Amino acid sequence: MIGAGIKRGTAELAVLSVLQEGPLHGYELARRIEQQTNGALRFTLAALYPMLYRMEQQRWIRGSWETSANGRKRRCYRLTPAGKKKLTPLRREWEELFGALQRLAKAAHA
Amino acid sequence: MPDWQELVRRRLSGLALDASEKEEVHAELAAHLEESYGMLCRNGLPEKEAAERTMEQVSDWRDLQAKILIARRGEFMRKRAQQLWIPGFLTFILSTFFLMTLPKILGAHPRTVESVAGTILFDVPWLAALPFIGALGAYLSSRAGAARAIVLLASVFPVLALAAALMLMFPIAMIVDPIIGNHVDFRNVATELLKVGTSWFFVPGAALLTGGLVVSLFFGLRSSQQTRWLDSEAKDA
Numbered sequence: 528m529i530g531a532g533i534k535r536g537t538a539e540l541a542v543l544s545v546l547q548e549g550p551l552h553g554y555e556l557a558r559r560i561e562q563q564t565n566g567a568l569r570f571t572l573a574a575l576y577p578m579l580y581r582m583e584q585q586r587w588i589r590g591s592w593e594t595s596a597n598g599r600k601r602r603c604y605r606l607t608p609a610g611k612k613k614l615t616p617l618r619r620e621w622e623e624l625f626g627a628l629q630r631l632a633k634a635a636h637a
Numbered sequence: 638m639p640d641w642q643e644l645v646r647r648r649l650s651g652l653a654l655d656a657s658e659k660e661e662v663h664a665e666l667a668a669h670l671e672e673s674y675g676m677l678c679r680n681g682l683p684e685k686e687a688a689e690r691t692m693e694q695v696s697d698w699r700d701l702q703a704k705i706l707i708a709r710r711g712e713f714m715r716k717r718a719q720q721l722w723i724p725g726f727l728t729f730i731l732s733t734f735f736l737m738t739l740p741k742i743l744g745a746h747p748r749t750v751e752s753v754a755g756t757i758l759f760d761v762p763w764l765a766a767l768p769f770i771g772a773l774g775a776y777l778s779s780r781a782g783a784a785r786a787i788v789l790l791a792s793v794f795p796v797l798a799l800a801a802a803l804m805l806m807f808p809i810a811m812i813v814d815p816i817i818g819n820h821v822d823f824r825n826v827a828t829e830l831l832k833v834g835t836s837w838f839f840v841p842g843a844a845l846l847t848g849g850l851v852v853s854l855f856f857g858l859r860s861s862q863q864t865r866w867l868d869s870e871a872k873d874a
Contacts, residue, residue, distance in 0.1 A: 552668070553665065553668075553669050554668070554669045554672040554673065555672075571693075571694040571695070572666060572669050572670065572673075572694040572695055572701075573694060573695045573696065573697075573700070573701045573704075575669075576662075576665070576666060576669075576701075576705060576708075577701070577704035577705055577707070577708040578708070580705060580708035580709050581708040584708065584709065584713065592661075599668070600664070600668070601668055602661070602664075602665045602668075
């Protein structure tokens with residue numbers, strides 16, 4: 528079973544990575560993550576917003592209200608310099624973890 | 638189409654946040670549900686089924702409410718403890734410790750100063766130690782990322798705690814004294830307040846604040862330099 532820490536780390540990495548491409552509001556962010564991971568990562572509203580608010584408190588992302596072209600007000604999130612700084616080591620940690628797991632899986636098959 | 642704003646407002650009515658912050662959360666979540674519902678409808682789902690599927694995103698609204706509260710307030714409380722309460726109580730403990738031990742160690746007696754309010758006592762070794770204690774409180778608070786007002790509050794915390802105790806003691810004494818038959822002279826109370834305030838609040842407060850201000854100015858300069866550096870990094874990225 529995947530632990531809460533790993534789940535949280537994955538989710539944070541996904542959010543930071545997608546926001547690196549540009550600012551997005553919550554719904555679009557969840558949709559983009561689902562598309563880019565071919566449905567492997569899905570965020571419901573209940574999972575997404577507590578995490579976004581926590582990441583905002585940690586100042587990795589910043590939310591601000593914006594009015595879209597169709598006049599709807601949406602809260603858009605963008606990556607902060609602190610978020611950018613967090614993304615690099617986080618990505619490296621995950622690459623190392625998955626690299627290690629892949630090596631382990633290969634060794635088990637051999 | 639369901640009134641998502643009203644639905645979220647009803648389900649998260651117990652969200653213990655400021656009115657404006659609460660309204661912001663309601664609006665944001667309602668917008669998300671509306672988008673989900675709209676997308677499901679555009680994908681050909683009947684309205685009723687789309688609404689049900691949309692609502693499936695939240696299985697437990699109470700749990701969501703608690704999680705949002707922890708996310709928005711939990712971090713705030715943790716930071717407040719690191720930025721104010723821990724440095725504040727540390728300065729309070731240190732100042733009390735030095736007040737009790739320094740005169741004994743140095744064998745110094747409190748100095749008396751005559752004023753219009755009468756004789757005011759000053760514990761000079763203790764007062765000399767206070768700027769350093771205030772600076773320590775301010776340093777710990779600054780290191781935890783506190784704003785300047787919180788940094789200064791952490792540095793003068795010992796006198797604030799003392800002032801709060803005095804605020805409680807004087808009214809209680811004024812109620813209790815007549816009950817036990819002591820005459821209360823308001824002129825004496827005012828004079829006593831002035832004396833106690835000067836020797837235990839204003840002068841020690843100024844000493845603590847001096848240390849706090851020095852550290853606060855130093856950290857202020859450093860953080861503005863860091864911000865400039867981060868901004869230039871962000872522009873380069």
